[in-house]
Amino acid sequence: xxxxxxxxxxxxxxxxxxxxxVVSLITASGEPTFIVLSAMSGTTNSLVxxxxxxxxxxxxxxxxxxxxxxxxxxxxxxxxxxxATYRDKTRSFLTEEFNYLRSFTKDLFTxxxxxxxxxxGEVISTNMLVNYLQEIGVKAVLLNAxxxxxxxxxNEPDMAFIRENLTRLMDENQGYQIYITQGFICKNAYGETxxxxxxxxxxxxxxxxxxxxxxxxxxxxxxxxxxxxDPRVVDKTEAVRQLxxxxxxxxxxxxxxxxxxxxxxxxxxxxxxxxxxxxxDPDAEGTIINNDVLHGKxxxxxxxxxxxxxxxxxxxxxxxxxxxxxxxxxxxxxQTPIDMIVTSEVGVSMSIDNDSHLNEIVDELKKYGTVTxxxxxxxxCVVGDLDWNNVGFETLVTDAMKNIPVRMISYGGSNYNxxxxxxxxxxxxALQSLSDTLFKA
Numbered sequence: 001x002x003x004x005x006x007x008x009x010x011x012x013x014x015x016x017x018x019x020x021x022v023v024s025l026i027t028a029s030g031e032p033t034f035i036v037l038s039a040m041s042g043t044t045n046s047l048v049x050x051x052x053x054x055x056x057x058x059x060x061x062x063x064x065x066x067x068x069x070x071x072x073x074x075x076x077x078x079x080x081x082x083x084a085t086y087r088d089k090t091r092s093f094l095t096e097e098f099n100y101l102r103s104f105t106k107d108l109f110t111x112x113x114x115x116x117x118x119x120x121g122e123v124i125s126t127n128m129l130v131n132y133l134q135e136i137g138v139k140a141v142l143l144n145a146x147x148x149x150x151x152x153x154x155n156e157p158d159m160a161f162i163r164e165n166l167t168r169l170m171d172e173n174q175g176y177q178i179y180i181t182q183g184f185i186c187k188n189a190y191g192e193t194x195x196x197x198x199x200x201x202x203x204x205x206x207x208x209x210x211x212x213x214x215x216x217x218x219x220x221x222x223x224x225x226x227x228x229x230d231p232r233v234v235d236k237t238e239a240v241r242q243l244x245x246x247x248x249x250x251x252x253x254x255x256x257x258x259x260x261x262x263x264x265x266x267x268x269x270x271x272x273x274x275x276x277x278x279x280x281d282p283d284a285e286g287t288i289i290n291n292d293v294l295h296g297k298x299x300x301x302x303x304x305x306x307x308x309x310x311x312x313x314x315x316x317x318x319x320x321x322x323x324x325x326x327x328x329x330x331x332x333x334x335q336t337p338i339d340m341i342v343t344s345e346v347g348v349s350m351s352i353d354n355d356s357h358l359n360e361i362v363d364e365l366k367k368y369g370t371v372t373x374x375x376x377x378x379x380x381c382v383v384g385d386l387d388w389n390n391v392g393f394e395t396l397v398t399d400a401m402k403n404i405p406v407r408m409i410s411y412g413g414s415n416y417n418x419x420x421x422x423x424x425x426x427x428x429x430a431l432q433s434l435s436d437t438l439f440k441a
Contacts, residue, residue: 003031004031004217005036005218006025009201010041013125014041030177033179037125039125040076044121047117047118047120050065050066053065054105054114077090086134139176139178150165150186151187151188155188163211199262200260200263202259209270210266210272214272216272216273221279225285226240226248227239228301229431235432239285239287242294243288243289244294246415248274254379254381254383254417254419274288295385300384304378304379307377308352310373313369326368338350376424380419382417386415
Protein backbone atom coordinates (compact mmCIF):
# COMPACT_ATOMS: atom_id res chain seq x y z
CA UNK A 1 0.00 0.00 0.00
CA UNK A 2 1.51 3.33 -1.09
CA UNK A 3 1.22 6.60 0.72
CA UNK A 4 -1.05 9.59 0.14
CA UNK A 5 0.42 13.09 -0.13
CA UNK A 6 -1.86 15.83 1.23
CA UNK A 7 -1.08 19.51 0.66
CA UNK A 8 -2.80 22.26 2.67
CA UNK A 9 -2.71 25.89 1.57
CA UNK A 10 -2.47 29.03 3.70
CA UNK A 11 -6.20 29.49 4.35
CA UNK A 12 -6.52 25.80 5.34
CA UNK A 13 -3.99 26.41 8.15
CA UNK A 14 -4.92 30.09 8.62
CA UNK A 15 -5.79 29.85 12.34
CA UNK A 16 -5.27 27.41 15.23
CA UNK A 17 -8.85 26.17 14.74
CA UNK A 18 -8.19 25.50 11.07
CA UNK A 19 -4.98 23.67 12.00
CA UNK A 20 -6.94 21.40 14.35
CA UNK A 21 -9.43 20.80 11.55
CA VAL A 22 -6.55 19.80 9.23
CA VAL A 23 -5.24 17.38 11.88
CA SER A 24 -8.60 15.61 12.07
CA LEU A 25 -8.50 15.23 8.25
CA ILE A 26 -4.94 13.87 8.11
CA THR A 27 -5.31 11.42 10.99
CA ALA A 28 -8.78 10.11 10.03
CA SER A 29 -7.57 7.16 7.95
CA GLY A 30 -4.89 6.00 10.39
CA GLU A 31 -2.70 5.28 7.32
CA PRO A 32 0.83 6.68 6.95
CA THR A 33 0.41 10.05 5.20
CA PHE A 34 2.81 12.69 3.88
CA ILE A 35 1.75 16.31 4.54
CA VAL A 36 2.95 19.41 2.66
CA LEU A 37 2.13 22.65 4.43
CA SER A 38 2.01 26.29 3.35
CA ALA A 39 2.61 29.22 5.70
CA MET A 40 -0.40 30.42 7.72
CA SER A 41 -2.33 32.85 5.51
CA GLY A 42 -1.04 36.41 5.80
CA THR A 43 2.38 35.38 7.14
CA THR A 44 4.23 35.34 3.82
CA ASN A 45 2.81 38.80 2.99
CA SER A 46 4.16 40.11 6.31
CA LEU A 47 7.58 38.58 5.60
CA VAL A 48 7.62 40.14 2.11
CA UNK A 49 6.85 43.45 3.85
CA UNK A 50 9.80 42.93 6.22
CA UNK A 51 12.08 42.36 3.21
CA UNK A 52 10.64 45.45 1.54
CA UNK A 53 11.51 47.65 4.54
CA UNK A 54 15.03 46.21 4.60
CA UNK A 55 15.56 46.91 0.90
CA UNK A 56 14.53 50.50 1.64
CA UNK A 57 17.04 50.57 4.53
CA UNK A 58 14.32 51.03 7.14
CA UNK A 59 15.10 48.52 9.95
CA UNK A 60 12.57 50.23 12.29
CA UNK A 61 9.72 49.47 9.88
CA UNK A 62 10.92 45.88 9.52
CA UNK A 63 11.17 45.41 13.30
CA UNK A 64 7.65 46.70 13.80
CA UNK A 65 6.22 44.11 11.34
CA UNK A 66 8.32 41.35 13.00
CA UNK A 67 7.08 42.36 16.51
CA UNK A 68 3.43 42.37 15.38
CA UNK A 69 3.87 38.95 13.78
CA UNK A 70 5.49 37.62 16.97
CA UNK A 71 2.50 38.83 19.06
CA UNK A 72 0.11 37.13 16.65
CA UNK A 73 1.99 33.82 16.94
CA UNK A 74 2.14 34.06 20.74
CA UNK A 75 -1.68 34.02 20.69
CA UNK A 76 -1.71 31.13 18.20
CA UNK A 77 0.44 29.02 20.55
CA UNK A 78 -1.97 29.58 23.47
CA UNK A 79 -4.95 28.58 21.32
CA UNK A 80 -3.32 25.59 19.61
CA UNK A 81 -1.46 23.86 22.44
CA UNK A 82 -2.80 22.92 25.84
CA UNK A 83 0.13 21.40 27.75
CA ALA A 84 2.99 23.36 29.32
CA THR A 85 5.61 21.06 27.76
CA TYR A 86 4.55 21.65 24.17
CA ARG A 87 3.70 25.33 24.71
CA ASP A 88 7.18 25.97 26.11
CA LYS A 89 8.83 23.97 23.36
CA THR A 90 6.96 25.93 20.67
CA ARG A 91 7.51 29.28 22.41
CA SER A 92 11.26 28.76 22.59
CA PHE A 93 11.28 27.74 18.90
CA LEU A 94 9.35 30.92 18.01
CA THR A 95 11.67 33.10 20.11
CA GLU A 96 14.62 31.73 18.15
CA GLU A 97 12.75 32.23 14.86
CA PHE A 98 11.86 35.86 15.54
CA ASN A 99 15.35 36.67 16.85
CA TYR A 100 16.68 35.13 13.64
CA LEU A 101 14.37 37.39 11.61
CA ARG A 102 15.55 40.41 13.61
CA SER A 103 19.17 39.54 12.86
CA PHE A 104 18.55 40.49 9.20
CA THR A 105 17.81 44.08 10.22
CA LYS A 106 21.47 44.56 11.15
CA ASP A 107 23.20 43.20 8.04
CA LEU A 108 23.60 44.05 4.40
CA PHE A 109 20.42 43.03 2.59
CA THR A 110 20.26 41.23 -0.79
CA UNK A 111 17.78 39.03 -2.65
CA UNK A 112 19.46 35.97 -1.05
CA UNK A 113 18.45 37.21 2.44
CA UNK A 114 14.98 38.03 1.15
CA UNK A 115 14.42 34.42 0.05
CA UNK A 116 15.55 33.17 3.47
CA UNK A 117 13.17 35.56 5.25
CA UNK A 118 10.20 34.62 3.04
CA UNK A 119 10.88 30.90 3.69
CA UNK A 120 10.29 31.25 7.45
CA GLY A 121 6.48 31.19 7.20
CA GLU A 122 6.51 27.51 6.18
CA VAL A 123 9.21 26.71 8.75
CA ILE A 124 6.96 28.12 11.51
CA SER A 125 3.67 26.48 10.40
CA THR A 126 5.22 23.00 10.05
CA ASN A 127 6.88 23.20 13.48
CA MET A 128 3.64 24.26 15.13
CA LEU A 129 1.66 21.48 13.46
CA VAL A 130 4.15 18.72 14.28
CA ASN A 131 4.23 19.86 17.93
CA TYR A 132 0.41 19.78 18.09
CA LEU A 133 0.32 16.29 16.53
CA GLN A 134 2.88 15.00 19.03
CA GLU A 135 0.98 16.64 21.90
CA ILE A 136 -2.21 14.73 21.02
CA GLY A 137 -0.26 11.48 20.75
CA VAL A 138 0.12 11.09 16.98
CA LYS A 139 3.46 9.66 15.83
CA ALA A 140 4.60 12.52 13.60
CA VAL A 141 7.96 13.67 12.24
CA LEU A 142 9.07 16.85 10.49
CA LEU A 143 11.33 16.43 7.45
CA ASN A 144 13.08 19.66 6.48
CA ALA A 145 12.31 20.46 2.82
CA UNK A 146 15.75 22.08 2.51
CA UNK A 147 17.31 18.63 3.04
CA UNK A 148 15.82 17.14 -0.13
CA UNK A 149 13.98 19.74 -2.24
CA UNK A 150 16.49 21.18 -4.70
CA UNK A 151 16.50 22.97 -8.07
CA UNK A 152 19.20 22.71 -10.71
CA UNK A 153 21.14 25.49 -12.48
CA UNK A 154 18.11 26.16 -14.73
CA ASN A 155 15.86 26.59 -11.65
CA GLU A 156 14.01 23.40 -12.57
CA PRO A 157 13.46 20.71 -9.91
CA ASP A 158 16.43 18.32 -9.66
CA MET A 159 14.35 15.12 -9.70
CA ALA A 160 17.25 12.68 -9.16
CA PHE A 161 18.48 14.63 -6.11
CA ILE A 162 14.94 14.94 -4.68
CA ARG A 163 14.19 11.23 -5.10
CA GLU A 164 17.51 10.08 -3.66
CA ASN A 165 17.41 12.33 -0.58
CA LEU A 166 13.71 11.92 0.18
CA THR A 167 14.09 8.13 -0.07
CA ARG A 168 17.04 8.32 2.35
CA LEU A 169 15.05 10.45 4.85
CA MET A 170 12.06 8.11 4.66
CA ASP A 171 14.35 5.11 5.29
CA GLU A 172 15.88 6.87 8.31
CA ASN A 173 12.42 7.73 9.71
CA GLN A 174 10.41 4.56 9.34
CA GLY A 175 7.27 3.78 11.30
CA TYR A 176 5.69 7.25 11.61
CA GLN A 177 2.03 7.86 10.86
CA ILE A 178 2.44 11.46 9.69
CA TYR A 179 5.39 12.92 7.78
CA ILE A 180 5.38 16.71 7.40
CA THR A 181 7.41 19.02 5.20
CA GLN A 182 7.36 22.66 4.09
CA GLY A 183 5.79 23.58 0.76
CA PHE A 184 7.28 26.17 -1.62
CA ILE A 185 10.81 26.35 -0.19
CA CYS A 186 13.90 24.60 -1.53
CA LYS A 187 17.65 24.95 -1.98
CA ASN A 188 19.02 26.04 -5.34
CA ALA A 189 21.94 24.45 -7.21
CA TYR A 190 24.37 26.62 -5.18
CA GLY A 191 22.99 25.49 -1.80
CA GLU A 192 21.19 28.78 -1.06
CA THR A 193 17.63 28.98 0.29
CA UNK A 194 15.28 29.53 -2.64
CA UNK A 195 11.71 28.72 -3.65
CA UNK A 196 9.70 26.92 -6.32
CA UNK A 197 8.25 30.05 -7.83
CA UNK A 198 5.51 28.54 -9.96
CA UNK A 199 2.68 26.94 -8.07
CA UNK A 200 4.62 26.95 -4.81
CA UNK A 201 3.38 24.32 -2.37
CA UNK A 202 1.33 22.50 -5.03
CA UNK A 203 4.57 21.95 -6.91
CA UNK A 204 6.22 20.58 -3.75
CA UNK A 205 3.34 18.11 -3.28
CA UNK A 206 3.56 16.95 -6.88
CA UNK A 207 7.35 16.50 -6.66
CA UNK A 208 7.11 14.63 -3.33
CA UNK A 209 4.33 12.42 -4.73
CA UNK A 210 6.40 11.54 -7.79
CA UNK A 211 9.56 10.90 -5.71
CA UNK A 212 7.97 8.60 -3.08
CA UNK A 213 6.05 7.44 -5.29
CA UNK A 214 2.61 8.04 -3.76
CA UNK A 215 -0.76 6.45 -4.61
CA UNK A 216 -2.46 9.83 -4.81
CA UNK A 217 -1.64 13.52 -4.36
CA UNK A 218 -4.35 15.61 -2.72
CA UNK A 219 -4.37 19.40 -2.98
CA UNK A 220 -6.63 20.84 -0.24
CA UNK A 221 -7.83 24.42 -0.74
CA UNK A 222 -10.91 26.42 0.21
CA UNK A 223 -12.89 25.63 -2.96
CA UNK A 224 -14.69 22.48 -4.02
CA UNK A 225 -12.43 21.31 -6.84
CA UNK A 226 -12.15 22.82 -10.31
CA UNK A 227 -15.43 24.36 -11.50
CA UNK A 228 -16.82 24.12 -15.02
CA UNK A 229 -16.84 27.92 -15.27
CA ASP A 230 -15.89 30.97 -13.18
CA PRO A 231 -18.28 30.93 -10.17
CA ARG A 232 -17.58 34.63 -9.54
CA VAL A 233 -19.26 35.73 -12.78
CA VAL A 234 -21.44 32.82 -13.92
CA ASP A 235 -24.62 31.38 -12.37
CA LYS A 236 -24.93 27.72 -11.39
CA THR A 237 -21.38 26.46 -11.94
CA GLU A 238 -20.51 22.96 -10.77
CA ALA A 239 -17.34 21.17 -9.75
CA VAL A 240 -15.89 19.00 -12.51
CA ARG A 241 -15.48 15.47 -11.18
CA GLN A 242 -12.69 14.30 -13.50
CA LEU A 243 -10.11 15.98 -15.73
CA UNK A 244 -7.32 14.65 -17.88
CA UNK A 245 -3.89 16.14 -17.00
CA UNK A 246 -3.91 18.01 -20.36
CA UNK A 247 -7.36 19.48 -19.66
CA UNK A 248 -6.29 20.57 -16.18
CA UNK A 249 -3.16 22.25 -17.57
CA UNK A 250 -5.20 24.11 -20.22
CA UNK A 251 -7.68 25.33 -17.59
CA UNK A 252 -4.92 26.35 -15.19
CA UNK A 253 -3.09 28.21 -17.95
CA UNK A 254 -6.24 30.03 -19.03
CA UNK A 255 -7.20 31.37 -15.67
CA UNK A 256 -8.58 28.69 -13.34
CA UNK A 257 -6.84 29.93 -10.18
CA UNK A 258 -6.95 26.64 -8.30
CA UNK A 259 -3.82 25.15 -9.94
CA UNK A 260 -0.65 26.37 -11.60
CA UNK A 261 -0.10 24.73 -15.01
CA UNK A 262 3.45 23.49 -14.31
CA UNK A 263 2.82 22.10 -10.85
CA UNK A 264 1.09 18.86 -11.88
CA UNK A 265 3.74 17.90 -14.46
CA UNK A 266 5.77 15.61 -12.11
CA UNK A 267 2.54 13.78 -11.16
CA UNK A 268 1.52 13.49 -14.79
CA UNK A 269 4.83 11.92 -15.81
CA UNK A 270 4.77 9.56 -12.84
CA UNK A 271 1.13 8.65 -13.59
CA UNK A 272 -0.05 9.60 -10.09
CA UNK A 273 -3.59 11.01 -9.84
CA UNK A 274 -4.03 14.47 -8.30
CA UNK A 275 -7.22 15.13 -6.34
CA UNK A 276 -8.46 18.66 -5.55
CA UNK A 277 -10.35 18.78 -2.25
CA UNK A 278 -12.09 21.40 -0.13
CA UNK A 279 -10.94 21.79 3.50
CA UNK A 280 -14.20 23.58 4.36
CA ASP A 281 -16.28 20.70 2.96
CA PRO A 282 -14.13 17.56 3.23
CA ASP A 283 -16.94 15.21 2.20
CA ALA A 284 -17.38 16.91 -1.17
CA GLU A 285 -15.99 14.71 -3.94
CA GLY A 286 -13.74 17.41 -5.44
CA THR A 287 -11.96 16.89 -8.76
CA ILE A 288 -9.63 14.06 -9.75
CA ILE A 289 -6.97 14.71 -12.40
CA ASN A 290 -5.52 11.64 -14.09
CA ASN A 291 -4.56 10.21 -17.49
CA ASP A 292 -8.10 9.05 -18.36
CA VAL A 293 -9.91 10.67 -21.30
CA LEU A 294 -13.71 10.86 -21.21
CA HIS A 295 -14.44 10.69 -24.93
CA GLY A 296 -16.75 13.26 -26.44
CA LYS A 297 -17.20 15.32 -23.28
CA UNK A 298 -16.78 19.07 -22.84
CA UNK A 299 -15.57 19.66 -19.28
CA UNK A 300 -15.12 23.32 -18.50
CA UNK A 301 -14.73 26.92 -19.59
CA UNK A 302 -12.08 29.39 -18.38
CA UNK A 303 -11.08 32.95 -19.21
CA UNK A 304 -7.84 34.89 -19.12
CA UNK A 305 -8.02 38.69 -18.97
CA UNK A 306 -5.62 41.57 -19.68
CA UNK A 307 -4.73 40.21 -23.11
CA UNK A 308 -3.29 42.37 -25.89
CA UNK A 309 -3.83 41.44 -29.55
CA UNK A 310 -1.28 42.46 -32.18
CA UNK A 311 -1.96 42.17 -35.90
CA UNK A 312 0.66 42.67 -38.59
CA UNK A 313 -0.44 42.98 -42.23
CA UNK A 314 2.00 42.95 -45.12
CA UNK A 315 1.17 42.56 -48.79
CA UNK A 316 4.79 42.15 -49.91
CA UNK A 317 6.43 40.16 -47.14
CA UNK A 318 4.01 37.46 -46.23
CA UNK A 319 4.61 35.12 -49.10
CA UNK A 320 8.35 35.56 -48.65
CA UNK A 321 9.98 32.81 -46.63
CA UNK A 322 11.33 33.86 -43.26
CA UNK A 323 8.57 36.35 -42.45
CA UNK A 324 7.11 34.37 -39.52
CA UNK A 325 10.57 33.62 -38.17
CA UNK A 326 11.40 37.36 -38.10
CA UNK A 327 8.12 38.08 -36.30
CA UNK A 328 8.73 35.36 -33.68
CA UNK A 329 12.31 36.48 -33.11
CA UNK A 330 11.09 39.94 -32.11
CA UNK A 331 8.86 38.44 -29.39
CA UNK A 332 11.65 36.12 -28.31
CA UNK A 333 14.18 38.93 -27.99
CA UNK A 334 11.83 40.65 -25.49
CA GLN A 335 11.10 37.38 -23.59
CA THR A 336 7.38 37.75 -24.38
CA PRO A 337 5.44 34.50 -24.90
CA ILE A 338 2.59 34.35 -27.43
CA ASP A 339 -0.75 32.85 -26.29
CA MET A 340 -2.72 32.51 -29.52
CA ILE A 341 -1.72 32.88 -33.13
CA VAL A 342 -3.72 32.97 -36.37
CA THR A 343 -2.17 33.40 -39.83
CA SER A 344 -3.59 34.14 -43.28
CA GLU A 345 -2.24 35.08 -46.71
CA VAL A 346 -1.80 38.74 -45.83
CA GLY A 347 -1.36 38.90 -42.11
CA VAL A 348 -0.68 37.31 -38.76
CA SER A 349 -2.51 37.99 -35.48
CA MET A 350 -1.08 37.15 -32.07
CA SER A 351 -2.13 37.64 -28.46
CA ILE A 352 0.17 38.24 -25.47
CA ASP A 353 -0.56 38.59 -21.76
CA ASN A 354 2.67 40.38 -20.83
CA ASP A 355 2.68 43.87 -22.33
CA SER A 356 5.77 45.21 -20.53
CA HIS A 357 7.68 45.47 -23.86
CA LEU A 358 4.69 46.20 -26.07
CA ASN A 359 5.99 49.51 -27.46
CA GLU A 360 9.39 48.09 -28.43
CA ILE A 361 7.78 45.00 -30.02
CA VAL A 362 5.37 47.14 -32.05
CA ASP A 363 8.20 49.45 -33.21
CA GLU A 364 10.21 46.48 -34.49
CA LEU A 365 7.20 44.82 -36.15
CA LYS A 366 6.56 48.03 -38.12
CA LYS A 367 9.63 47.21 -40.23
CA TYR A 368 7.67 44.33 -41.76
CA GLY A 369 4.13 45.67 -42.19
CA THR A 370 1.19 47.64 -40.80
CA VAL A 371 0.66 46.95 -37.10
CA THR A 372 -2.60 47.30 -35.16
CA UNK A 373 -2.95 46.73 -31.42
CA UNK A 374 -6.11 45.90 -29.44
CA UNK A 375 -5.90 46.11 -25.66
CA UNK A 376 -8.34 45.04 -22.90
CA UNK A 377 -8.99 41.74 -24.60
CA UNK A 378 -9.80 38.38 -23.04
CA UNK A 379 -9.23 34.76 -24.08
CA UNK A 380 -12.13 32.43 -23.40
CA CYS A 381 -11.32 28.75 -23.76
CA VAL A 382 -13.54 25.68 -23.86
CA VAL A 383 -11.80 22.56 -22.59
CA GLY A 384 -12.62 18.87 -23.00
CA ASP A 385 -12.20 16.04 -25.48
CA LEU A 386 -12.28 18.24 -28.59
CA ASP A 387 -10.65 15.89 -31.06
CA TRP A 388 -11.59 16.96 -34.60
CA ASN A 389 -13.29 13.60 -35.18
CA ASN A 390 -15.94 14.53 -32.61
CA VAL A 391 -18.33 15.91 -35.21
CA GLY A 392 -20.35 18.99 -34.28
CA PHE A 393 -18.55 20.17 -31.13
CA GLU A 394 -17.05 23.26 -32.71
CA THR A 395 -20.50 24.20 -34.13
CA LEU A 396 -22.04 23.92 -30.67
CA VAL A 397 -19.31 26.13 -29.21
CA THR A 398 -19.43 28.77 -31.98
CA ASP A 399 -23.23 28.79 -31.77
CA ALA A 400 -22.98 29.80 -28.09
CA MET A 401 -20.74 32.71 -29.20
CA LYS A 402 -23.01 33.91 -32.02
CA ASN A 403 -23.90 37.24 -30.36
CA ILE A 404 -20.35 38.02 -29.19
CA PRO A 405 -17.84 39.85 -31.43
CA VAL A 406 -14.86 37.47 -31.81
CA ARG A 407 -11.43 38.80 -32.83
CA MET A 408 -9.62 35.45 -33.20
CA ILE A 409 -10.42 31.73 -32.95
CA SER A 410 -7.82 29.03 -32.29
CA TYR A 411 -8.78 25.38 -32.77
CA GLY A 412 -6.69 22.32 -33.56
CA GLY A 413 -3.49 23.30 -31.75
CA SER A 414 -4.53 20.96 -28.96
CA ASN A 415 -7.12 18.18 -28.82
CA TYR A 416 -8.42 19.67 -25.60
CA ASN A 417 -9.11 23.32 -26.28
CA UNK A 418 -10.97 25.81 -28.49
CA UNK A 419 -10.06 29.44 -27.72
CA UNK A 420 -11.75 32.72 -28.60
CA UNK A 421 -10.26 36.19 -28.30
CA UNK A 422 -12.95 38.71 -27.36
CA UNK A 423 -13.21 42.12 -25.66
CA UNK A 424 -12.92 42.04 -21.88
CA UNK A 425 -16.26 43.81 -21.57
CA UNK A 426 -17.95 40.81 -23.30
CA UNK A 427 -16.37 38.22 -20.97
CA UNK A 428 -19.28 37.70 -18.59
CA UNK A 429 -21.81 37.43 -21.45
CA ALA A 430 -19.62 34.93 -23.32
CA LEU A 431 -18.99 32.73 -20.26
CA GLN A 432 -22.69 32.69 -19.32
CA SER A 433 -23.79 31.91 -22.88
CA LEU A 434 -21.26 29.06 -23.18
CA SER A 435 -22.40 27.60 -19.84
CA ASP A 436 -26.08 27.82 -20.86
CA THR A 437 -25.41 26.13 -24.21
CA LEU A 438 -22.81 23.50 -23.26
CA PHE A 439 -24.00 22.46 -19.80
CA LYS A 440 -27.78 22.45 -20.28
CA ALA A 441 -29.27 20.02 -17.81
